[in-house]
Amino acid sequence: KQEVTQIPAALSVPEGENLVLNCSFTDSAIYNLQWFRQDPGKGLTSLLLIQSSQREQTSGRLNASLDKSSGRSTLYIAASQPGDSATYLCAVHSYGGATNKLIFGTGTLLAVQP
Amino acid sequence: KAGVTQTPRYLIKTRGQQVTLSCSPISGHRSVSWYQQTPGQGLQFLFEYFSETQRNKGNFPGRFSGRQFSNSRSEMNVSTLELGDSALYLCASSLGRENHGYTFGSGTRLTVV
Numbered sequence: 691k692q693e694v695t696q697i698p699a700a701l702s703v704p705e706g707e708n709l710v711l712n713c714s715f716t717d718s719a720i721y722n723l724q725w726f727r728q729d730p731g732k733g734l735t736s737l738l739l740i741q742s743s744q745r746e747q748t749s750g751r752l753n754a755s756l757d758k759s760s761g762r763s764t765l766y767i768a769a770s771q772p773g774d775s776a777t778y779l780c781a782v783h784s785y786g787g788a789t790n791k792l793i794f795g796t797g798t799l800l801a802v803q804p
Numbered sequence: 805k806a807g808v809t810q811t812p813r814y815l816i817k818t819r820g821q822q823v824t825l826s827c828s829p830i831s832g833h834r835s836v837s838w839y840q841q842t843p844g845q846g847l848q849f850l851f852e853y854f855s856e857t858q859r860n861k862g863n864f865p866g867r868f869s870g871r872q873f874s875n876s877r878s879e880m881n882v883s884t885l886e887l888g889d890s891a892l893y894l895c896a897s898s899l900g901r902e903n904h905g906y907t908f909g910s911g912t913r914l915t916v917v
Contacts (some may be wrong), residue, residue: 691862721903722902722903722905724905726907726908730890731913732910732911733808733810733894733908733909733910733911734896734908735880735895735908736905736906736907736908739905741903743808779847781847781906785902789854789902790835790854790859790860790902791837791849791852791860791862792837792847792849792896792906793849794837794846794847796846797846
């Protein structure tokens with residue numbers, strides 16, 4: 691059974707710092723991994739999608755890496771801003787067993803202090 | 805292009821009532837999935853529909869049901885509401901193939917009193 695863990699659960703940094711959020715998963719049989727952002731009381735905004743054959747994806751100040759064999763992904767945020775404050779969720783799309791669904795981690799709550 | 809539209813945004817219902825939530829996916833997307841988000845359990849998968857057929861179902865009681873129409877719009881229904889059904893219900897739209905990502909709507913906040 692696929693399990694997804696995110697560390698740390700919460701993180702507070704001063705504006706301008708570079709930071710790394712971690713995501714680990716127990717079963718490497720995945721189609722892809724997706725990083726989302728969620729603002730309080732809102733839906734999920736997709737940040738990056740990494741296919742199982744890819745090592746990393748970049749969008750602006752965000753860079754996500756994927757090491758399928760070790761079951762790990764990281765989300766790197768460069769030059770953090772107060773507007774980056776949100777909960778960040780990673781989700782894996784597994785195959786084997788029940789597919790066509792995402793399995794989510796519990797999220798990292800990020801606060802960027804001005 | 806228009807995103808995923810969920811209606812209504814907020815609902816307050818009484819225990820024992822039933823509720824229907826609606827989701828309109830991105831144009832051209834044939835897969836619609838539903839998730840429940842609560843502080844205690846996080847995001848949990850309810851079910852997924854593709855071309856009007858349920859392809860996958862999560863571990864929820866039979867009070868939770870859904871359907872998809874020929875235009876890919878989907879509805880989920882919860883009967884005999886319980887206090888524990890209070891949650892943010894999120895709908896996700898996808899092209900439906902394994903290598904495609906998901907786009908989520910803004911959610912429906914359901915409060916059961």
